[in-house]
Amino acid sequence: MRIFGIVLAAGQGKRMKSKLYKVLHPVCGKPMVGHVLDVLEAVRVDRKVVIVGHGAEAVQAYVGDRAEFALQAEQLGTGHAVSMARPMLESEDGITVVICGDTPLIRPDSLEAMIRMHVEQGAAATLMSASLEAPGGYGRVVRNAQGGVERIVEQKDCSPEEDAIREINAGTYCFDNRKLFAALAHVKNDNSQNEYYFTDVIGILRGQGEKVLAYCTNDPSEWIGVNDRIALSEAEAFMRQRINRAHMANGVTIVDPSATYIEKDVVIGADTVLLPGTALRGRTVVGEDCRIGPNCELTDTIVGSGVDIKQSVLSEAEVGDGSSVGPFAYLRPGAKLAGRVKIGDFVEIKNAFLDEGVKVSHLSYVGDAEIGKNVNVGCGAITVNFDGFNKHKTIIGDDAFIGSNVNLVAPVTVGKGAFVVAGSTITKDVADNDMAIARERQTNKAGYAEKLRGRFKAAKENKKSP
Numbered sequence: 001m002r003i004f005g006i007v008l009a010a011g012q013g014k015r016m017k018s019k020l021y022k023v024l025h026p027v028c029g030k031p032m033v034g035h036v037l038d039v040l041e042a043v044r045v046d047r048k049v050v051i052v053g054h055g056a057e058a059v060q061a062y063v064g065d066r067a068e069f070a071l072q073a074e075q076l077g078t079g080h081a082v083s084m085a086r087p088m089l090e091s092e093d094g095i096t097v098v099i100c101g102d103t104p105l106i107r108p109d110s111l112e113a114m115i116r117m118h119v120e121q122g123a124a125a126t127l128m129s130a131s132l133e134a135p136g137g138y139g140r141v142v143r144n145a146q147g148g149v150e151r152i153v154e155q156k157d158c159s160p161e162e163d164a165i166r167e168i169n170a171g172t173y174c175f176d177n178r179k180l181f182a183a184l185a186h187v188k189n190d191n192s193q194n195e196y197y198f199t200d201v202i203g204i205l206r207g208q209g210e211k212v213l214a215y216c217t218n219d220p221s222e223w224i225g226v227n228d229r230i231a232l233s234e235a236e237a238f239m240r241q242r243i244n245r246a247h248m249a250n251g252v253t254i255v256d257p258s259a260t261y262i263e264k265d266v267v268i269g270a271d272t273v274l275l276p277g278t279a280l281r282g283r284t285v286v287g288e289d290c291r292i293g294p295n296c297e298l299t300d301t302i303v304g305s306g307v308d309i310k311q312s313v314l315s316e317a318e319v320g321d322g323s324s325v326g327p328f329a330y331l332r333p334g335a336k337l338a339g340r341v342k343i344g345d346f347v348e349i350k351n352a353f354l355d356e357g358v359k360v361s362h363l364s365y366v367g368d369a370e371i372g373k374n375v376n377v378g379c380g381a382i383t384v385n386f387d388g389f390n391k392h393k394t395i396i397g398d399d400a401f402i403g404s405n406v407n408l409v410a411p412v413t414v415g416k417g418a419f420v421v422a423g424s425t426i427t428k429d430v431a432d433n434d435m436a437i438a439r440e441r442q443t444n445k446a447g448y449a450e451k452l453r454g455r456f457k458a459a460k461e462n463k464k465s466p
């Protein structure tokens with residue numbers, strides 16, 4: 001059986017009071033429409049159609065080739081929105097899932113269970129519902145005397161009796177595709193908002209004697225439709241909890257899950273410990289037996305196993321097995337550490353490869369560089385990579401020693417096993433095993449300190465006596 005998915009994503013989301021289109025607001029780092037597409041992909045739909053309108057270009061740019069698009073130029077309601085997919089899907093045979101772009105917490109297993117129920121019981125339509133203590137704002141599921149689903153009534157059109165109904169429409173449905181488009185033709189806009197409500201297809205199908213079912217979810221988060229920033233924060237909290245629990249179930253220790261922020265596509269190995277204030281974003285991958293935090297932010301960063309990272313910010317970086325980073329280090333795009341590298345406090349690394357066993361322990365900037373195995377970069381040593389116009393490269397061979405406070409003015413190469421004396425400003429290449437010293441020779445003046453103190457004292461006394 002072929003399955004099709006229609007995602008409603010054309011609304012502006014007025015209640016968000018935002019310049020960003022509603023479905024592009026991120027929940028745990030991923031735009032809501034991205035979460036919804038993940039769900040459709042997890043149940044392996046054959047075709048996905050995203051209905052775009054407000055911010056169509058931005059939504060299309062984000063979704064890219066994950067879906068086909070239908071434009072709803074004017075937002076006349078959810079029913080009108082679904083009908084935009086008519087030319088694309090009308091003549092297909094199969095099941096069509098309709099899902100709102102603002103319900104990021106729908107779970108693939110629930111959708112799958114709903115589709116199974118729909119197929120097994122031969123329904124024309126099945127909707128996802130939930131029973132809420134405070135159902136305000138959602139459409140209500142009206143049932144008949146036998147307990148069957150009869151229709152959906154929107155909050156704004158509810159009679160007092162309907163207003164008291166606790167069972168709400170979660171905004172996710174599946175249909176027999178042909179029956180869906182046939183029923184959709186009968187939807188009118190004679191309601192309090194003069195909108196074509198998609199929800200009316202339920203009553204229309206029932207009126208035609210069709211079988212309509214409700215799949216009731218008991219997950220307290222799943223039904224959240226994000227219409228405003230309050231719901232956005234609730235969705236974020238539920239999603240965060242769901243993600244963190246999945247990692248804990250896989251063997252990751254999260255010391256304080258309420259203060260650990262892991263985006264959805266992050267991968268973490270077993271026996272890794274995350275300390276509070278840690279954010280793992282984008283396509284970050286962390287290996288096993290690591291200790292990360294407190295207060296670390298890793299974005300699109302690959303971390304090996306047995307790595308220790310404290311109080312640091314890493315972005316598009318790679319950290320090899322057994323390395324340690326921080327406290328207070330900054331690894332910028334292109335920073336690549338091989339195994340057992342040590343990066344200490346107040347060190348910044350950008351676009352540089354540091355081979356096995358390199359140590360940059362304190363107060364350094366390493367940019368546009370290649371550093372060989374077991375090199376020690378002393379405190380305060382830096383690569384001078386920018387001449388005001390262009391960036392240049394620094395190369396340091398295996399086992400070299402760079403003294404404290406050295407300036408390596410690029411382009412420059414320091415050979416294998418070479419020794420650069422502290423305080424040197426290196427502008428010429430250093431050959432393998434050479435020692436380089438580039439600083440003013442020191443002169444000591446015997447007893448001169450006593451002389452200086454005498455002068456200072458005299459000057460002070462002159463000032464006092466007028």
Ligand code: UD1
Binds near residue numbers: 008075103
């Ligand atoms: C909708 C349902 C309601 C349900 C709730 C679940 C209708 C009429 N009501 O209400 O029963 O309880 O979702 O969250 O469907 N959209 C378009 N084009 C339009 C209008 C809306 O694409 O012309 C999109 C929006 O971008 C949004 C989705 O459809 O992603 C739902 O629209 P929204 O206005 O949020 O509907 P609700 O009032 O929440």
Ligand code: CA
Binds near residue numbers: 100102225226227
């Ligand atoms: Ca909504």
